[in-house]
Amino acid sequence: MRIVSKMALAIALGGMAMTAPAFAKKEDKPAAASSEKATPAVQKAAFDAQKAADAGDVPTALTNFATAKAAIVNNEDKFMVGRIGYQIYQKNKDEQLFSDSIDMMLESGKPSVDAQKQLYFAQGQIAYNKKNYPKALTSFQNAERVGSTDADLVPLIVESTALQGQTVQALQTLKDEATKREAAGQPVPPEWYQRGVSIGYKNKSPGDQAAINQLTLELCLKWVASAPQAQYWNGALEVYAQQFKLDNEGRLEMLRLLRAAGAMEGGDDYREYADDVYLRFPNEAMTVLQEGAAKGKVTLTGKNDAADVMGIVKGKIAADKASLPGADKASRAAATGKSALSTADAYVGYGDYAKAVDLYKVALAKGGVDAGTVNLHMGWALALSGDNAGAKTAFQAVTGARKPLADFWLVHLDHPTVPNAPAAAPAAAPAK
Secondary structure, eight states: OOOOOHHHHHHHHOOOOOOOOOOOOTTSOOOOOBTTBOOHHHHHHHHHHHHHHHTTOHHHHHHHHHHHHHTOOSHHHHHHHHHHHHHHHHHHOOHHHHHHHHHHHHHHTOSOHHHHHHHHHHHHHHHHHTTOHHHHHHHHHHHHHTTOOOTTHHHHHHHHHHTTTOHHHHHHHHHHHHHHHHHTTOOOOHHHHHHHHHHHHHOOOGGGHHHHHHHHHHHHHHHHHHSOBHHHHHHHHHHHHHHTTOOHHHHHHHHHHHHHTTOOOSHHHHHHHHHHHTTTOHHHHHHHHHHHHHTTSSOOSSSSHHHHHHHHHHTTHHHHHHHHHHHHHHHHHSSSSHHHHHHHHHHHHTTOHHHHHHHHHHHHHHOSSOHHHHHHHHHHHHHHHTOHHHHHHHHHTOOGGGHHHHHHHHHHHHSOOBOOOTTOOOOSSOOO
């Protein structure tokens, strides 16, 4: 981790040079201690320490620094000694001296607001590097309180909280900080969300898991909205699938969204998708594999799973397509909407979106099926047809277990996928 810029800190603290103080004669009475003025003993020792430091005599500087520190009486003394300690640190790079000097300056209450921003941030970084996360958190929160806008501040507050085992609080803090930025019309760095997703994904705390999963889901949605790149879509949806333990149908619905978002990044995505549908929806499986082959993700020649599946579905498509009119008629006469839902899904596989939407409506009217699932699938068909307004209406009607996928679809419709950034960080989910 970078430590706050030493030059920036020096500028924020003001000039470090000190003039020689006027010391009292031996027979004079010592001046009364005052919060307005450094005491003579501290002034002399501090001056001697600075003089030695300027000359490169670090041992003598440290000896005089220790003398000055031992003579501290008031806050002006603390501030003066802290500044000298910082100057010596510039020579010997002793991080403990740096830390002690920052602490003294802050405890004095004398630094300007601009200096406090730098000092609290540096204090937090030192504590963080030493794994003193309670002190780091307090320091970073103080930096925020006095107005620091360092780009690393919020992530460090979140990390310092999470590393104390307070995952829910860490994720909630990140969410709240992002909401504040959004309300102020300020962009939220996608890396904030990515880091929060990673924290939530890695946590395995049984007692808080439900809350952690929900907050991670909310951050996933914001992540892909702020950076709708294929790799992030892939990572966010895989995190969601694993945390919420999606069943086979849920994973298929997730893969359908990935494909619509142009985020099917690896050959495993295409093969899993085809494996899930080839027995029921052969044309959907064929088009998925053809797309994967066209993108160089799967191989349809030789002996491999993808080629085997392609061989099977090619022999099924003609009869499957011919069966659709009869299945459509039977669905409309059925007592429940189950067959209507399945037949509608088959129509989508052939790109016949109008007939699919009509049958989804039949399924809803007949009942006996999960309305959330039907609305999700209807939104899928409408989105593929280009009717984004109709798709949004269908997705907004989804409730229950499928609602998160509907919310991801809504993000996709409002934030179309853009090409991956050349030097983007890897997605939070582990490689499949």
